[in-house]
Amino acid sequence: MMLRLAMATLARRRARTALTTAGVAVAAAMLLDMVMLGSGMRESFRGFIEQQGFQIRLTPRGTMPFDSEATVGGGAALVRAVATDPDVVTVAPLLGAKLFSRTPGDSVVSAFVLGLDPAVQGDYVLVEGRDLAADDELVVNASYLAATGRAVGDTVQVAAGYDAQMRRVTGARTVRIVGRARFVMLGGSERAAAMRLAAVQAMGGRDRADRLSVVLVATRPGADIESVRRRLEASDARVSALSTAAALQLVDERLGYFRQLAFILASVSLAVGFLLVTTLVTVSVNERIGEIAVMRAIGVARWRIVAQVMAEGVALSLVGATIGMGLGLVTATWLNGILAAFPGLPAAFDFFFFEPAAAFRSLGLLVLCGIAAGIWPAWRAATLPIARTLREEAVA
Amino acid sequence: MREIVLAARDVRRDYPVAGEPVHAVRGISLDVAAGDWVAIVGPSGCGKSTLLNLLGAIDRPTTGSIAIRGRDVARMNDADATRFRLTGIGFVFQRFYLMPTLTAAENVELPMAEAKLPRAARVARARELLAYVGLGARADHRPYQLSGGEQQRVAIARALANRPALLLADEPTGELDARTGTEMIALFDRLNRDGTTIVTVTHDEELAQAARRVVHMRDGAIVDQVLRRPLADAVPAPPHAPGTAQA
Numbered sequence: 001m002m003l004r005l006a007m008a009t010l011a012r013r014r015a016r017t018a019l020t021t022a023g024v025a026v027a028a029a030m031l032l033d034m035v036m037l038g039s040g041m042r043e044s045f046r047g048f049i050e051q052q053g054f055q056i057r058l059t060p061r062g063t064m065p066f067d068s069e070a071t072v073g074g075g076a077a078l079v080r081a082v083a084t085d086p087d088v089v090t091v092a093p094l095l096g097a098k099l100f101s102r103t104p105g106d107s108v109v110s111a112f113v114l115g116l117d118p119a120v121q122g123d124y125v126l127v128e129g130r131d132l133a134a135d136d137e138l139v140v141n142a143s144y145l146a147a148t149g150r151a152v153g154d155t156v157q158v159a160a161g162y163d164a165q166m167r168r169v170t171g172a173r174t175v176r177i178v179g180r181a182r183f184v185m186l187g188g189s190e191r192a193a194a195m196r197l198a199a200v201q202a203m204g205g206r207d208r209a210d211r212l213s214v215v216l217v218a219t220r221p222g223a224d225i226e227s228v229r230r231r232l233e234a235s236d237a238r239v240s241a242l243s244t245a246a247a248l249q250l251v252d253e254r255l256g257y258f259r260q261l262a263f264i265l266a267s268v269s270l271a272v273g274f275l276l277v278t279t280l281v282t283v284s285v286n287e288r289i290g291e292i293a294v295m296r297a298i299g300v301a302r303w304r305i306v307a308q309v310m311a312e313g314v315a316l317s318l319v320g321a322t323i324g325m326g327l328g329l330v331t332a333t334w335l336n337g338i339l340a341a342f343p344g345l346p347a348a349f350d351f352f353f354f355e356p357a358a359a360f361r362s363l364g365l366l367v368l369c370g371i372a373a374g375i376w377p378a379w380r381a382a383t384l385p386i387a388r389t390l391r392e393e394a395v396a
Numbered sequence: 397m398r399e400i401v402l403a404a405r406d407v408r409r410d411y412p413v414a415g416e417p418v419h420a421v422r423g424i425s426l427d428v429a430a431g432d433w434v435a436i437v438g439p440s441g442c443g444k445s446t447l448l449n450l451l452g453a454i455d456r457p458t459t460g461s462i463a464i465r466g467r468d469v470a471r472m473n474d475a476d477a478t479r480f481r482l483t484g485i486g487f488v489f490q491r492f493y494l495m496p497t498l499t500a501a502e503n504v505e506l507p508m509a510e511a512k513l514p515r516a517a518r519v520a521r522a523r524e525l526l527a528y529v530g531l532g533a534r535a536d537h538r539p540y541q542l543s544g545g546e547q548q549r550v551a552i553a554r555a556l557a558n559r560p561a562l563l564l565a566d567e568p569t570g571e572l573d574a575r576t577g578t579e580m581i582a583l584f585d586r587l588n589r590d591g592t593t594i595v596t597v598t599h600d601e602e603l604a605q606a607a608r609r610v611v612h613m614r615d616g617a618i619v620d621q622v623l624r625r626p627l628a629d630a631v632p633a634p635p636h637a638p639g640t641a642q643a
């Protein structure tokens with residue numbers, strides 16, 4: 001009967017209850033989105049790095065992975081040296097460079113080209129055509145095809161350098177597009193191509209001879225990755241070795257500011273939810289102060305009043321959190337669509353990552369806030385001086 | 397000899413107000429025997445409501461003692477006083493004060509639910525009580541669907557729900573028109589004849605005249621008592637009467 005009284009109170013002020021519930025739902029949605037945002041980017045990076053299937057990456061010392069044009073020379077020797085480590089099973093050398101392609105209309109389009117060994121690469125997934133088999137072949141992504149007006153099977157003139165003023169190219173050669181692929185680390189809007197490593201090196205002339213940007217290393221299952229990493233780093237003073245775990249940690253550090261922001265906004269959402277529920281419950285208690293005094297006068301126990309008032313807060317935050325969960329997922333999907341269209345981001349990059357445990361934890365926290373929000377108004381209602389309140393009600 | 401249901405001794409209540417405290421009740425002693433009906437009358441502001449609240453354990457005296465059925469309600473902690481109000485005292489207020497979201501029957505059931513009476517028992521008793529106050533057909537109506545007189549009848553049924561030793565009413569006819577007030581007085585009279593011990597506070601001359609004893613107050617003190625109908629001729633209550641205190 002007490003529970004019915006509490007629910008009847010909410011039902012009596014339908015519009016107000018609905019508005020507050022909506023407010024709590026928005027706060028819950030925001031909270032959920034921020035929690036999802038906090039881990040989304042890291043989880044996306046983890047996905048990419050793990051998808052490549054390599055546990056260690058060697059980069060020119062002093063540079064960060066993913067963001068440098070720096071290269072290291074003596075590539076072949078480096079790869080051979082790394083391969084001699086007993087715990088290393090695969091070595092995948094990579095060289096990133098610019099690639100200029102001539103369109104049928106005789107203009108020039110620039111793209112990013114990865115020089116690699118197609119037998120051990122983890123950078124693209126073939127969608128159409130076949131993989132690289134010779135030095136004069138090219139695998140490209142859809143953006144490249146769209147920008148150059150080419151199709152799989154076409155022959156295209158490419159170059160390593162292009163002087164726009166003089167309209168002069170360097171390191172030119174004629175290649176055939178043999179396949180279309182999705183490049184996992186690159187944005188869908190970014191024009192990308194892959195060639196055999198030797199071809200990319202050769203096109204660059206002496207500047208690029210035997211140079212590498214990254215060497216990806218896969219270890220034997222069960223190997224102690226950290227000790228392999230240390231060995232590799234110690235063996236060559238020109239490179240840094242970074243394990244997947246360390247790379248993720250780096251990403252984590254870089255995203256720290258971002259996550260902090262998400263955390264702050266999540267806390268604000270919680271506070272907003274708390275204040276909304278406190279406000280509504282306080283207003284509701286003030287409105288019913290006479291009724292509550294009467295209940296106390298006819299012998300309803302304090303804790304029953306407390307339970308009744310708090311039930312209102314709990315009901316509000318439970319319903320609000322449930323609606324907010326759906327709302328949060330919808331807005332996350334929507335925002336993800338907008339953010340993923342940013343240039344320079346991998347196509348499959350997710351800003352929002354739905355982790356059921358974290359989602360339920362955060363919404364549980366919101367419901368706890370709802371419970372806490374009811375405590376003060378409930379206690380105030382339960383301890384009011386009965387005689388004086390009745391008298392004031394009679395005067396009002 | 398009849399049991400003394402209520403024994404107040406030298407009860408005082410001061411309200412601490414900035415400046416001179418208000419001495420609302422200044423040393424009242426009063427005995428009420430089982431089956432009696434006392435009407436407290438006096439000019440506005442003389443302390444009638446204050447006294448009634450003290451007698452009903454919803455307020456505490458500054459000094460003095462109030463024993464109801466031998467228990468000192470002035471010294472009880474909140475939980476005990478609340479429990480005592482629930483089972484030992486029935487309250488009727490000038491403004492009825494029903495729960496607006498509950499039906500008439502549910503309003504009557506409320507104190508019984510709080511007292512943990514089984515559902516079937518309280519539903520049956522609520523019907524019985526509503527029939528007793530003449531509202532058998534209105535059990536499922538909500539307060540806003542009832543007239544003032546009808547609401548006050550529901551409030552009386554609610555006050556009797558847990559078979560209290562004492563029924564306290566503060567201006568029960570104050571919000572009613574003359575005819576409805578007369579009907580209400582008839583109901584109180586029937587309740588008292590059926591064995592309910594009643595204390596009413598009133599300005600209503602007709603209500604006061606119906607009581608067995610009239611206590612006159614002035615400035616927080618009793619100045620006169622008039623015995624109108626001695627208790628001796630009170631008919632002992634049949635044990636099943638709705639208003640009867642539990643033995």
Ligand SMILES: Nc1ncnc2c1ncn2[C@@H]1O[C@H](COP(=O)(O)OP(=O)(O)OP(=O)(O)O)[C@@H](O)[C@H]1O
Pocket residue numbers: 388391411412413418419420439440441442443444445446447
């Ligand atoms: N909470 C309070 N604080 C201060 N003074 C109070 C308080 N309650 C009552 N009083 C004062 O105590 C006195 C007695 O008030 P009370 O309500 O008991 O009178 P009453 O006899 O019931 O009057 P009425 O017939 O108008 O209802 C009044 O002077 C009133 O102003």
Ligand SMILES: [Mg+2]
Pocket residue numbers: 444445446566
């Ligand atoms: Mg009064």
